[in-house]
Amino acid sequence: MAVKTSLAPPGAPRMSSQPISSDLEVRIRKRFPNAEGSFLLNVHFRALAGFTILFGASGAGKTTLLDCIAGINDPDEGRIAVGGEVVYDAEKNVNTAAWKRNIGYVHQDLALFPHLTAEENVGYGLRKLSAAERNSRSHEMLGAFCIEHLRTRRPAQISGGERQRVALARALVTEPRVLLLDEPLAALDRPTKSALVGDLRKWNQNHRVPILFVTHNGEEVFALGDEVIALDAGKIVAQGLPHDVMRAPRLETVAHLAGFENIFDASVVALHESRGTMTCRLRSGTVELETPLVRAEVGSLLRIGIQAGDLLLATEDPHGLSARNILPGTIRRLVQRDVVISAIVACGGTDFEVHLTLAARDSLQLSAGKSVWLVVKTHSCHLMGV
Amino acid sequence: MNWEAFWLTVRLAAIVSMLLVAIGIPIAYWLTYSRWRWKFLVEAAVALPIVLPPTVLGFYLLVALGSRSPLGRWWQALTGHTLAFTFEGLVIGSLLYSLPFAVQPFAASFGAVDRKLLHASASLGQSPVQTFRRIVLPLSKAGLITGFALSFAHTLGEFGVVLMVGGNIPGVTRTLSIDIYDQVQTANYSSANQTALLMLIISFLVLSIVYGLNQRPWTVNPWQ
Numbered sequence: 001m002a003v004k005t006s007l008a009p010p011g012a013p014r015m016s017s018q019p020i021s022s023d024l025e026v027r028i029r030k031r032f033p034n035a036e037g038s039f040l041l042n043v044h045f046r047a048l049a050g051f052t053i054l055f056g057a058s059g060a061g062k063t064t065l066l067d068c069i070a071g072i073n074d075p076d077e078g079r080i081a082v083g084g085e086v087v088y089d090a091e092k093n094v095n096t097a098a099w100k101r102n103i104g105y106v107h108q109d110l111a112l113f114p115h116l117t118a119e120e121n122v123g124y125g126l127r128k129l130s131a132a133e134r135n136s137r138s139h140e141m142l143g144a145f146c147i148e149h150l151r152t153r154r155p156a157q158i159s160g161g162e163r164q165r166v167a168l169a170r171a172l173v174t175e176p177r178v179l180l181l182d183e184p185l186a187a188l189d190r191p192t193k194s195a196l197v198g199d200l201r202k203w204n205q206n207h208r209v210p211i212l213f214v215t216h217n218g219e220e221v222f223a224l225g226d227e228v229i230a231l232d233a234g235k236i237v238a239q240g241l242p243h244d245v246m247r248a249p250r251l252e253t254v255a256h257l258a259g260f261e262n263i264f265d266a267s268v269v270a271l272h273e274s275r276g277t278m279t280c281r282l283r284s285g286t287v288e289l290e291t292p293l294v295r296a297e298v299g300s301l302l303r304i305g306i307q308a309g310d311l312l313l314a315t316e317d318p319h320g321l322s323a324r325n326i327l328p329g330t331i332r333r334l335v336q337r338d339v340v341i342s343a344i345v346a347c348g349g350t351d352f353e354v355h356l357t358l359a360a361r362d363s364l365q366l367s368a369g370k371s372v373w374l375v376v377k378t379h380s381c382h383l384m385g386v
Numbered sequence: 387m388n389w390e391a392f393w394l395t396v397r398l399a400a401i402v403s404m405l406l407v408a409i410g411i412p413i414a415y416w417l418t419y420s421r422w423r424w425k426f427l428v429e430a431a432v433a434l435p436i437v438l439p440p441t442v443l444g445f446y447l448l449v450a451l452g453s454r455s456p457l458g459r460w461w462q463a464l465t466g467h468t469l470a471f472t473f474e475g476l477v478i479g480s481l482l483y484s485l486p487f488a489v490q491p492f493a494a495s496f497g498a499v500d501r502k503l504l505h506a507s508a509s510l511g512q513s514p515v516q517t518f519r520r521i522v523l524p525l526s527k528a529g530l531i532t533g534f535a536l537s538f539a540h541t542l543g544e545f546g547v548v549l550m551v552g553g554n555i556p557g558v559t560r561t562l563s564i565d566i567y568d569q570v571q572t573a574n575y576s577s578a579n580q581t582a583l584l585m586l587i588i589s590f591l592v593l594s595i596v597y598g599l600n601q602r603p604w605t606v607n608p609w610q
């Protein structure tokens with residue numbers, strides 16, 4: 001499903017007449033409660049037109065931050081400006097009401113109006129327009145998001161993915177200056193997800209507004225991000241391009257979130273400058289791994305992160321592989337998560353988590369107790385400081 | 387069967403319950419959304435008629451509506467007669483007496499509307515008043531009808547306040563419940579029986595409407 005070109009045909013009167021180019025500047029502090037007591041949300045960033053991913057574990061303050069920007073929640077102090085216009089400034093006592101901010105907000109729960117049809121939901125924010133204008137705008141938007149056929153249905157009568165589309169269309173049709181999306185794709189399967197992301201991208205090519213996109217899913221970060229802001233316990237711990245923030249994590253919190261299921265403390269035992277690698281011994285056992293060479297000395301401590309999806313399993317001792325690390329081990333247990341099999345493999349006193357497909361499990365006839373060989377590519381080992 | 391008393395009672399209940407929709411919605415709105423720290427005092431005051439003996443409420447009303455009170459004097463200057471022992475006085479007494487039966491269902495249904503819907507409406511550029519009209523009121527339909535029906539039924543059956551404020555003037559303040567009392571006093575049991583049965587049926591019908599409305603069609607029926 002892709003955006004039909006009708007969304008912004010060349011010379012279309014309203015939709016593309018003024019590409020609004022606004023940016024969002026946020027500098028706020030707010031004490032907010034969470035499961036472990038209270039946190040201080042303390043952030044300062046600027047988001048330009050395009051996707052900015054707000055990435056962090058639940059409880060990191062992502063939703064509180066969005067609520068403050070939308071005007072649903074008040075910060076304790078700070079300043080929020082959209083396209084140069086100040087909507088909140090604690091010092092100057094400026095606090096524009098949420099409904100006057102023109103900031104689109106799609107909540108995780110979508111919050112579709114249950115008593116209105118899909119079409120009425122989409123047209124809801126267009127009350128000031130004439131009925132004819134409102135109808136044509138909502139039709140256009142329903143078409144652009146491929147939900148025309150749901151026009152007369154209520155939210156309870158349509159599927160989860162369709163509801164997400166209605167919620168997005170409802171927010172976009174009002175042409176907000178900023179779009180806040182709080183895990184809008186969390187409940188979707190992958191193809192639906194990427195179709196929706198495609199639609200969003202197309203829409204934003206014509207509108208050029210900052211889109212703050214909250215997620216705790218590392219995959220979405222790579223798929224969407226122009227810019228990533230990693231949030232932990234109310235603070236920005238990393239900011240930059242997805243690759244910089246996610247692939248070379250300096251911080252363990254980011255590493256965990258980025259999907260490094262395996263994080264080990266290790267010490268350097270040998271440097272191989274000629275090969276550009278070094279040997280590290282995991283502190284939890286006897287395993288030694290050959291990792292990329294970094295500026296380190298023999299004996300220095302570091303941390304190794306390995307994504308479970310980067311590990312391979314073999315049922316026979318593999319030969320002729322380019323991978324430097326081949327570790328004999330035993331499967332302790334297999335757990336199925338959605339369509340992924342998570343295998344815990346014990347190698348020399350250390351447990352590794354390995355992700356496999358269902359097909360791989362069946363063709364290799366894997367089961368708990370089976371002897372296997374774990375294959376770890378040198379460059380799958382990501383090094384972090386301690 | 388005293389039809390005069392019957393129609394007077396129905397007229398009173400209809401006027402009072404309609405006025406209570408108009409008065410109760412703003413009060414319930416305030417009770418639902420206000421963050422004032424002393425709000426609970428107002429809530430308690432609104433709920434008072436539920437627990438107060440009708441004679442106590444009636445007594446204070448009589449004092450407040452009488453010719454010595456400012457309200458009574460003002461009304462007297464305006465119309466030439468006092469509020470006590472008139473149909474208008476009865477309406478005022480019944481409004482207070484049935485207020486919680488309208489306000490509480492209203493406030494409960496407003497409060498049950500998911501705040502996220504209100505936030506969504508605000509982020510779509512709708513003011514709090516527009517949001518209330520377009521989201522909260524339509525989603526509170528059952529609560530509004532419940533409040534209307536309960537205050538109607540409650541006014542229909544009031545006795546103590548009517549006796550204190552209105553007395554027992556045929557065609558002016560003699561309602562069905564007072565008529566029944568009169569019939570029994572004069573040992574006219576068959577007439578009292580007819581009127582009582584009529585009240586029973588009407589009250590049962592009104593409550594059936596209320597409970598029928600609030601019965602959720604998607605509730606799983608345990609016997610099926």
